[in-house]
Amino acid sequence: MRQFYLLNGNGEKFDLMAPTSFFHAPDGLGSAKTQSFLRIGDFYKRTENHETQKTPNGEMIFRNYEDYHTFAMFIQIEPLILVYKPIDTEYRLNCTVSKFEKSEIDHKNNRLICPITFTGTSKWYNLRSAITAHPFGKDAKRYPYTYDYQYYNSLAGILEGTNNSPNEIPCILYIEGYCVNPSWVVSTNNKQISSGSVSVELIDGEQLVVNSRDDNLEIAKYTLQNEYISNLYQDAAIDKENFIYLPSGNFKITVRDESLSSITAHLELLEEYDTV
Numbered sequence: 670m671r672q673f674y675l676l677n678g679n680g681e682k683f684d685l686m687a688p689t690s691f692f693h694a695p696d697g698l699g700s701a702k703t704q705s706f707l708r709i710g711d712f713y714k715r716t717e718n719h720e721t722q723k724t725p726n727g728e729m730i731f732r733n734y735e736d737y738h739t740f741a742m743f744i745q746i747e748p749l750i751l752v753y754k755p756i757d758t759e760y761r762l763n764c765t766v767s768k769f770e771k772s773e774i775d776h777k778n779n780r781l782i783c784p785i786t787f788t789g790t791s792k793w794y795n796l797r798s799a800i801t802a803h804p805f806g807k808d809a810k811r812y813p814y815t816y817d818y819q820y821y822n823s824l825a826g827i828l829e830g831t832n833n834s835p836n837e838i839p840c841i842l843y844i845e846g847y848c849v850n851p852s853w854v855v856s857t858n859n860k861q862i863s864s865g866s867v868s869v870e871l872i873d874g875e876q877l878v879v880n881s882r883d884d885n886l887e888i889a890k891y892t893l894q895n896e897y898i899s900n901l902y903q904d905a906a907i908d909k910e911n912f913i914y915l916p917s918g919n920f921k922i923t924v925r926d927e928s929l930s931s932i933t934a935h936l937e938l939l940e941e942y943d944t945v
Contacts, residue, residue, distance in 0.1 A: 672754040677746040680895055685729075689736045692785075695727040698753065700944035720943055723762055723789030725751060729769075731781040737771070744769070748885075751787050753945055760945040763791040763884060791884050792941040796841075826924040826932035830915075837914045838939060839881035845893065845933040846871030848926035852906075856923070857916045865911035868904045877901065881912040882939055888912075 673685035673692045685692035705717035731737040744766045751762045768786040775782060832838055844851045852866035867877060867888060875898065880887040888905050890898040905911045913922070915938065924934045 671756075672752075674752050675743070676750040676752065677743055678748050679746050681743065681746070683740065683743050689732045690740050691730045693728045693730050693782075695725060697723065697725040697786075698945055720792065723764075723791075723793065724767070724786055725753075725762070725764075725789070726768075726784070726786040729781075729783045729785050731783065732779075733774070734781070737781050737783065741769070748790075749787075751789075753793075755945065758795055760793045760795050760942065762787070762789045762793050764789045791882075792943065793945045794939045794941045797938045797940060826934045828922040828924065828934060828936045829920070830936070830938065831919050832915045832917050832938065834940060835917050837916050838941070839883065840913050840915055840939060841881070841937040842877075842879040842913055842922070842924075843935050843937075844871070844877040844879075844924060844926075846875040847873050847928065847930050848877075848932065849928040851877055851924060851926045851932075853913070853922055853924045855913055855915070855920065857918060857920050862916060863910040863913065865909045865913070866906045867901050867911075868906075869901055879911065879913065881914060886912060 673695065675683040675685060677683070683690070701721040703717060703719055703721050704715060706713040707716050729737075729740065731740070747765060749764050749766065751764050753760045753762070764787040766785065767788040768784065770784045772782050774780065842853065844853075849870050850866065850868050851871070853864065854861055855863045865879065867879075869877065869890065871877060871890065874893055876891050876893055878887060878889050878891050880889075887900075888902045888911060889900050892898060922936065924932050926932060
């Protein structure tokens with residue numbers, strides 16, 4: 670059975686499949702393009718071709734006004750992420766609610782039926798972790814997260830994986846404390862393609878987050894529970910690329926720091942889709 674839920678700016682989750690607040694008759698999950706053509710004699714040359722902004726829509730069916738109000742308050746806390754799981758894979762869409770109408774209770778069915786439209790600020794995407802231990806790493810640990818994270822401790826953390834897309838893709842790099850002035854190098858086929866570093870001391874319980882997604886570029890400090898602490902963009906090296914875009918094919922990211930502690934890091938690949 671397919672599933673929908675929302676995440677808000679506080680990291681809270683709202684189940685859109687609950688009988689008290691149900692997302693009904695979803696539409697707009699497919700793909701559409703905006704195209705323009707120039708006529709040249711009996712032929713037409715395409716002059717514009719891009720994906721139309723995503724606008725999933727449907728109806729929110731509420732049991733009562735209290736459930737309506739709870740949802741209305743939830744969506745005020747942006748940014749919002751609409752999550753759609755048709756079978757086994759979760760697809761995400763960064764979005765805002767562009768229309769949310771309020772109706773009166775339908776006394777025949779004893780429900781509020783409220784049309785809603787989500788306007789996407791990204792393509793659909795999913796997150797895929799790609800973690801490989803350093804050859805001299807040890808003490809591998811697994812944790813019960815939603816994604817298949819695997820952590821390895823080593824003096825130089827090496828994250829290896831494969832980008833199956835023909836295009837380079839952004840990713841999110843997480844480096845946990847304790848560490849001092851972490852740095853990283855991205856390479857493919859033994860050739861360095863980018864690097865970055867941040868002048869910061871992270872204590873236990875903190876992490877550096879380097880988000881290279883165009884609509885959410887960020888270099889910041891968070892807790893391990895993903896609670897925002899501070900912006901670190903101004904502490905990043907001005908002579909390095911810092912944001913990470915993974916090349917098509919195999920890649921390797923080497924993470925180091927200036928302390929004698931081991932490195933704990935993980936990576937999320939953001940694979941994008943025109944339709945889900």
